[in-house]
Amino acid sequence: MNFLKISFVVIIALLLFCCGDTTSPTQGDFPSDVKVEKVSAGMVRISWVYNNTGEDTLQFILGAKKGSDGWDEYYAVVHEETYEYFDYIPTSDSLIYAYKVRYYNINTGLYSQFSEADAYLSANTAPTEFNVQTNTQQSVTLTWHDRCVGEEGYYIDKKIGNGSWDNNYFKLDADIETITDTATLFDTIYYRVSAYFGDSSSATVQDSIFQTLLAPSQLGTTILDVNKIRLDWTDNSSGEAGFSIDRKVGGSDWNTVYATVDSNLTTYVDDVEYPCATLCYRVRAFQDSLYSLYSPIDTININLQIVGSVNTPGSASEVFFADWYAFVSDGYSGLEVIDCSQPNAPALLGNYQTLLPDRTISSYIKNNIAYVATHSTVTNPGRIHLLDISNLLEPVMIGFTDTEGIPQHIFVSGDYAYIAEGEAGLSIIYIAGSNLHTVSNFQLDDARSVFVKDNFAFVAEGLEGLKIFDVLDTSNPELLGELSTSGSMLDVYVLDDFAYLADGENGMKIIDISDAENPTVYSRISTNGFVYGVWAEADYAYFVDKEKGFYVVDTSNLQHPEILGNIEMDSEPVSINVSGSYAYVTDNEGLKIIQVKP
Numbered sequence: 022m023n024f025l026k027i028s029f030v031v032i033i034a035l036l037l038f039c040c041g042d043t044t045s046p047t048q049g050d051f052p053s054d055v056k057v058e059k060v061s062a063g064m065v066r067i068s069w070v071y072n073n074t075g076e077d078t079l080q081f082i083l084g085a086k087k088g089s090d091g092w093d094e095y096y097a098v099v100h101e102e103t104y105e106y107f108d109y110i111p112t113s114d115s116l117i118y119a120y121k122v123r124y125y126n127i128n129t130g131l132y133s134q135f136s137e138a139d140a141y142l143s144a145n146t147a148p149t150e151f152n153v154q155t156n157t158q159q160s161v162t163l164t165w166h167d168r169c170v171g172e173e174g175y176y177i178d179k180k181i182g183n184g185s186w187d188n189n190y191f192k193l194d195a196d197i198e199t200i201t202d203t204a205t206l207f208d209t210i211y212y213r214v215s216a217y218f219g220d221s222s223s224a225t226v227q228d229s230i231f232q233t234l235l236a237p238s239q240l241g242t243t244i245l246d247v248n249k250i251r252l253d254w255t256d257n258s259s260g261e262a263g264f265s266i267d268r269k270v271g272g273s274d275w276n277t278v279y280a281t282v283d284s285n286l287t288t289y290v291d292d293v294e295y296p297c298a299t300l301c302y303r304v305r306a307f308q309d310s311l312y313s314l315y316s317p318i319d320t321i322n323i324n325l326q327i328v329g330s331v332n333t334p335g336s337a338s339e340v341f342f343a344d345w346y347a348f349v350s351d352g353y354s355g356l357e358v359i360d361c362s363q364p365n366a367p368a369l370l371g372n373y374q375t376l377l378p379d380r381t382i383s384s385y386i387k388n389n390i391a392y393v394a395t396h397s398t399v400t401n402p403g404r405i406h407l408l409d410i411s412n413l414l415e416p417v418m419i420g421f422t423d424t425e426g427i428p429q430h431i432f433v434s435g436d437y438a439y440i441a442e443g444e445a446g447l448s449i450i451y452i453a454g455s456n457l458h459t460v461s462n463f464q465l466d467d468a469r470s471v472f473v474k475d476n477f478a479f480v481a482e483g484l485e486g487l488k489i490f491d492v493l494d495t496s497n498p499e500l501l502g503e504l505s506t507s508g509s510m511l512d513v514y515v516l517d518d519f520a521y522l523a524d525g526e527n528g529m530k531i532i533d534i535s536d537a538e539n540p541t542v543y544s545r546i547s548t549n550g551f552v553y554g555v556w557a558e559a560d561y562a563y564f565v566d567k568e569k570g571f572y573v574v575d576t577s578n579l580q581h582p583e584i585l586g587n588i589e590m591d592s593e594p595v596s597i598n599v600s601g602s603y604a605y606v607t608d609n610e611g612l613k614i615i616q617v618k619p
Contacts, residue, residue: 051133052081052122057141057221059112065141067120068105077128081106084123084135088116088171094135096120115145117171117218140218142169147224148214156201158235158259164199165214169223172216178225180211204232207311234258234306234313237287242302242321245290247619250323252289254304254316261306261313266291269301271573272546272584281307296561296618297324297573299586324619325573325586328603329367333357333611335381339430340607342598343386346370346413347605349612350381356393357612358413364603364614373416377406385433391416392438392452394428403428405438405450407457422457424448434473437495441468447480447488449495460496470512472520477501477537479520481510487522489537502538506530512596516557519543519579521564523555529564529572531579544580548572554597556604561585563604563617565594571606571615588615 054070073079083106085096099106110118119140123133146169156162163177177191177200191200204210213227235257243251252266261284268279268291282289293300301320306313335354340347347367349357355374361367373381379395386392391408403424409417426445431438436453437460446465451458467483476493486506491499508527513520518535528547534540550569555562562574562582570590575583592608599605602618 052124052136055120055122055136055139055219057118057120057139059141059143060107061112063109063112065108065110065112065118066105067108067122067139069122069136071104071124073101077126080125080127082123082125082132084121084138086117086119086138086140086171090171092121110141112141113143113145115143115169117142117146117169117216119171119218138219140171140221142172142216142218142221142223144224145169146172146216148175148216148226151212151214151226151228153210153212153228153230155204155230155232155235158206158232158257159203160201161204161210161230161232162199162201163212163214163228165226167196167198167216169216171218172223173218174216176215176217176222178213181205182208186211186213204230206232206234207308208232233311234261234308236314237264237304237306237316240302240304240316240319242300242319244321244323247324248293250291250293250300250321252291252302252304252319254287256285256287256306258306258313260308262308263306264289264304265307265312267303267305267315270295270583271299271575271586275301275303293323295323295575295585297586297616298322299325322586322588324602324616325588326616327588327590327613328365328616329361329363329614330610331359331367331369331612333369337596337607337609337611339383339596340598340605340612341384341386342600342605346386347598347612347614348384348386348391349607350384350393351611352380354381356381356384356391359612361603361605361614364616367612367614371414373408376408376416376418379404382428383431385431385438386410387433390419392431392433394424394431394440396427402426402445403440403442405431405440405452405457407452420455420457422450422459424450425459425462429468430470432471432473439471439473439478439492441471441480443467443469447471447478447490447498449492449498451495461498463490463498463500469510472513472515474515477515477534479513479515479534481513481522483509483511486510487513487520487532487540489534489540491537502534502536502540504532504540504542511552512554514555514557516559519557521555521557521562523552523564525551525553528552529555529562529574531562531576531582544582546572546574546582546584553595554606556597556599558599561617563597563599565597565606567593567595570594571597571604571613573617 052069052071079101081099083097084094121135121138148165150166175193179190211229213225215225216223237254239255266280335351339350347359355372379397383394401423407419426442430441440448470481478490480488487504489502509525512523520532522530550566555564560577594608596607604615
């Protein structure tokens with residue numbers, strides 16, 4: 022009987038020990054100051070403090086929690102003389118590993134209560150994608166990505182301007198990823214966020230915002246007439262003194278505070294002084310010297326648009342314009358004649374294919390005569406044809422002569438045609454009489470284009486740059502000066518004492534040719550594309566970029582030319598001719614007519 026009583030008592034004690042359901046020691050008598058720290062990859066150290074003032078023998082029981090799992094309250098046992106425990110865990114995990122400690126008194130069979138928990142949070146438990154954005158003029162919204170598992174929540178710290186951090190400004194529950202806060206205007210507000218468990222926190226991530234007046238939105242422009250543009254926008258702010266308008270013309274810098282209007286006005290009319298331009302506008306609210314963010318930029322072209330086009334059947338390479346007709350060199354389809362008297366509805370009248378069986382490359386129209394350069398792979402490399410086009414629809418062949426090489430471009434001046442013949446150089450052909458013939462040839466590596474002014478011929482020679490010839494004696498042209506290039510000179514146009522060069526990847530160059538023996542670069546316009554053709558007139562230059570489209574340049578200050586406007590083109594423009602209010606451009610589709618003046 023006594024044996025049974027003793028056994029029963031032992032069983033009850035064991036049950037109480039395993040379940041931990043025993044009378045707690047005096048309140049406050051339990052381990053404290055639990056700390057978890059990483060000691061190496063894959064290992065953490067859990068330490069704690071306890072002062073055992075009695076003679077009893079103790080064991081320390083560790084509870085552990087991994088991620089969102091529940092507590093394992095008998096995770097490990099440590100003897101009294103040891104106040105630390107080393108645990109092997111993935112120390113780069115996004116899970117939180119938490120620990121707490123209590124003791125078991127072997128003499129009395131009693132457990133203490135658990136200590137406060139502490140946890141290990143790896144670098145991969147820190148929030149990501151933290152962003153502070155304006156919600157309303159008086160509030161901001163904080164968002165982040167929660168990537169840890171098992172946190173108790175999140176701390177948000179806040180600082181205004183150069184002030185001190187307000188730690189734990191927000192204390193949030195687990196799994197929250199957004200919160201809204203009130204904001205003061207015209208101050209930089211800093212926030213940082215971290216996940217926490219117990220007294221441990223993840224690394225913080227930080228963002229800031231300068232809270233100001235809300236930016237205007239829905240900015241739009243309307244052309245009222247050729248000289249006036251109206252701007253309209255939506256006012257989203259409150260308390261502003263007015264709105265400031267910035268304007269940008271073509272490739273120039275922004276003209277900030279170009280105009281202002283009073284509070285609550287949401288429209289402005291701009292007077293435009295350019296014949297054509299690409300104009301950009303942006304608007305922001307202001308109060309004293311402080312501003313809102315900008316509205317979205319609105320871009321508009323004035324007197325600069327494609328107004329008409331014609332697709333040609335061949336491969337358009339060059340255009341010459343005369344008396345409202347565009348003559349397009351169209352490869353094996355001959356020379357196309359296009360009626361441009363109605364620029365918004367150009368009409369293809371026909372072509373001279375039957376008279377030009379070879380590949381048509383270039384043409385020059387003068388006094389009802391078409392001078393046409395063609396290339397043949399069957400007979401001679403090239404040929405210059407003279408066609409009487411007094412009757413546009415019934416041209417008559419006057420004569421022809423063969424060339425030394427493949428004619429890339431033809432220019433007519435006086436009684437002579439000047440031919441850029443690629444590898445065959447520059448040829449001068451007598452065209453006044455019935456006996457057409459070459460009077461001279463100057464060998465060059467890659468003559469692409471030629472322009473004649475007075476007694477000088479200017480040749481764009483591809484990779485070799487610019488060559489300037491004295492052609493007073495057409496039978497004996499003399500090379501006077503040259504200008505090298507790192508680009509590819511494909512076209513040249515001369516006006517007064519300056520040559521305008523299409524220099525491929527180097528953009529458009531303006532060259533001072535007042536001293537023909539020593540041409541010098543005066544200025545340059547870059548597009549980061551590939552400039553192919555160029556044209557100039559007083560105060561303006563026009564060029565086509567095979568990659569970027571059509572450009573208009575203000576050259577009133579030749580040392581500092583400014584891009585006025587640009588039309589992006591999906592096609593590949595290669596040649597340009599300007600007359601009156603329109604530019605005539607060939608591309609891989611045919612002809613485009615672009616308005617450049619009112």
